[in-house]
Amino acid sequence: MGEPLWRLRLLLQLVLAAVSVTSVLARGAGSRRRYTPDWQSLDARPLPAWFDEAKFGVFVHWGVFSVPAWGSEWFWWHWKGEALPQYQQFMSDNYPPGFSYADFGPQFSARFFNADHWADLFLAAGAKYVVLTTKHHEGFTNWPSPVSWNWNSMDVGPHRDLVDELGTAIRKRHIRYGLYHSLLEWFHPLYILDKKNNCKTQHFVSAKTMPELYDLVNRYKPDLLWSDGEWECPDSYWNSTEFLSWLYNDSPVKDEVVVNDRWGQNCSCHHGGYYNCQDKFKPQTLPDHKWEMCTSIDKLSWGYRRNMVMPNVASDVEIISELVQTVSLGGNYLLNIGPTKDGLIVPIFQERLLAVGKWLSINGEAIYASKPWRVQLEKNTTSVWYTSKESVVYAIFLHWPESGILRLETPKTTSTTQITMLGIQKDLKWSTDPSEVLLINLPQVPPSALPVPFAWTIKLTGVE
Structure with a gap:
């Protein structure tokens, strides 16, 4: 009695597997849309x-x-x-x-x-x-x-x-x-x-x-x-x-x-x-x-x-x-x-x-595989263009502010906010002013020590 039952179970499993594969293939074939010439x-x-x-x-x-x-x-x-x-x-x-x-x-x-x-x-x-x-x-x-x-x-x-x-x-x-x-x-x-x-x-x-x-x-x-x-x-x-x-x-x-x-x-x-x-x-x-x-x-x-x-x-x-x-x-x-x-x-x-x-x-x-953020451009003392990738926001600023402090009005900080510059290892210091403008202390290094001579990227995690 034991062996035939074992065979029956195996046969049933094979049949179920075959049905499953067939249905997946059928779904795949059916889901491929045909485009008409219009x-x-x-x-x-x-x-x-x-x-x-x-x-x-x-x-x-x-x-x-x-x-x-x-x-x-x-x-x-x-x-x-x-x-x-x-x-x-x-x-x-x-x-x-x-x-x-x-x-x-x-x-x-x-x-x-x-x-x-x-x-x-x-x-x-x-x-x-x-x-x-x-x-x-x-x-x-x-x-x-x-x-x-x-x-x-x-x-x-x-x-x-x-x-x-x-x-x-x-x-x-x-x-x-x-x-x-x-x-x-x-x-x-x-x-x-x-x-x-x-x-x-x-x-x-x-x-x-x-x-x-x-x-x-x-x-x-x-x-x-x-x-x-x-x-x-x-x-x-x-x-x-x-x-x-x-x-x-x-x-x-x-x-x-x-x-x-x-x-x-x-x-x-x-x-x-x-x-x-x-x-x-x-x-x-x-x-x-x-x-x-x-x-x-x-x-x-x-x-x-x-x-x-x-x-x-x-x-x-x-x-x-x-x-x-x-x-x-x-x-x-x-x-x-x-x-x-x-x-x-x-x-x-x-x-x-x-x-x-x-x-x-x-x-x-x-840049690569990025998406537009909720705001694309912020104009103040420098032009800042935003991109995003999942929960990360990137602020690319085209001109270095004379004060060495980058002002960003759009991102809202949270308790988990971290700010870095691409190409620079350590985190940047930041604060917010009374109107909740984000103030980022840019690296105090000679221009030759910066990763690029133009268009620098600030990486913001934990912002809204």
Whole structure:
């Protein structure tokens, strides 16, 4: 009697276990939402958590426009589309008659491009994601696009797959990899035809835009798709909602991929994933949607310019101030550099990136994976920007008060309050005045002994 009962119990346990596993799998399958190709459904998709936690990324504008390296990355449009006199003069002064934009292609050599060197720099900069231009509005692709014959980096110029090389190096360092892609191409005959038809035909989208987007996703499995070039036609022309529903439902990156908001006229700041709204977007109050500020170290261009001068270059103080402000207001900060046609990142761009990295090595605790606090900005004798992480509050002050005492009006102290400065070991002394303003005695050390030369972080625990 004993053995059959034992067997019966074991069999019952196995059956119950099988039922349990089946129900879990069924729940998992049932809980995976299918997104339909409309904005109401697509906009309801939760943003993958990694993006909000990342906070800081590096943008890279690199293409055939890096060859003339003059004016901006819109060189071709300014020269041929708008026929601006200064661009025509530049060409007549520097290139033979009849020289076409396509003739720049073979000179885009990437001869000194070393993906590991770039990736090491971005890692040292503290970047948690990197976004590379796969194709700008000029149409040249930095990968062997099957629908960009003889106008891609494998057929012309480098004869290399630049998207793959950088992606491999970036991912070795556990940095997320994003791909910028322009929907439009200024001078593509099919796009010009569609525009003449008021975007009612989709010859260009069918032959070029969509095949390239699907190819990029399937081939490189990006963590982020940074769309651009959308503004001349509605999202229905671009087939944006159909593409995004595939991306979220069935693509190889459906669970982790993040997108921005540039998917058609009137989409910016309204539809997509996180919001860019516009280049160098800088809200003054806390937005109610995840956003990103993209800006460039060269204030006048995204692509490399040989005629760049120092007053055009953002200082490390300006960059770090913008980073702090952006994160305090719940945004991510995407900082752009333009490499040369040879694949070099010029020293001034390296220096700025390394300055950000050095600052983040001390203050990153207040930036990465932080959340906006109940108050973002406090203006008194110095600008103080707040971030938070669970029960900890961080106050980042941009200017050192002459008195050596930092006044904070917003945090309310308790019996458990502790105050330190990131990069300084010991606790700071503090008190409150009769109006309950918090007075913090800053370290009395020479400036050279401070952990960073600018934008210091006070860590407050046990405050309300």
